[in-house]
Amino acid sequence: MTEIHTPRLLLRRWDEDDLPALADINADPDVMRWTGDGSVLDLEQTADEIERWEEEWDEEGFGLFAVELLGSGELAGFTGLYVPEDLPELLPSVAIGWRLGRQFWGQGYASEAAHASLEFALQDRGLDRVLAVARVGDEASANVIRKLGMAPEKVTTDPRYGHQLAVHSIDLTEYAG
Incomplete structure (x- = not known):
């Protein structure tokens, strides 16, 4: 099992005990504001997300990690790597993403987790380049x-929702570790 300690x-990786906590995170409109069309997700939709992420782990050798606080064992959210299949113009590429519960914002957890995921991508998984895609304004x-x-690489339009998306990248030669 792949684990990274910061x-x-x-x-x-995800386990069945993570579902209720992630469903609570996904049910918060403030958390979901910049994701997709901004809609919250219910328990079943959250279970579907986790299932897709675990399938990506099995198929690609990478995926989205559950982010757990070492001190308390709480699930803070996720970070990790994914193939941005909903943005065909960016393929073939791998992107980094994250989502944390509101109570975990402003404490540096997202940056700490994302940095560890980027290092995993470039050093452990041997990727030459990683993207980050975020809605303009986030x-x-x-x-x-x-x-x-x-x-910054470019600004594009989300083909599903019409939002402007800022695409950033880093490659192995630029990565400082």
């Missing part, structure tokens, strides 16, 4: 992207 977090995600050292 000073405050455990990034790990300043919290833009801040994490800056902390990762990713460079």
Whole structure:
């Protein structure tokens, strides 16, 4: 099983005990504001998400990690790698993403987890390049992207929802670790 320890977090694969906590995170309109069409997800939709993420782990050798606080064992959300299949113009590529519960915002957890995921992508999985895609206006995600050292690449339109998306990238030669 793939696990990554950071000073405050455990990034790990998903288990069935994670579903209620992630469903609570996905039910918060503030958390979901910048995701998709901004709709919250129910328990069944959250279970479907986790199932898709675990399938991606099995097929690709990477995926979205559950992010657990080391001190308390609480599920804070997720971070990790995914293939942005909903944005065909970006394929073939791998992107990094994250979503944390509101109570975990503003404490550096997203940056800490995303940094560990980026290192995993470039050093452990041997990827040469990783993208980050965030809705224009999502300043919290833009801040994490800056902390990762990713460079702006382009702005595109989400074909499903019509939102402007900022695409950033970093490649192995630019990664400082």
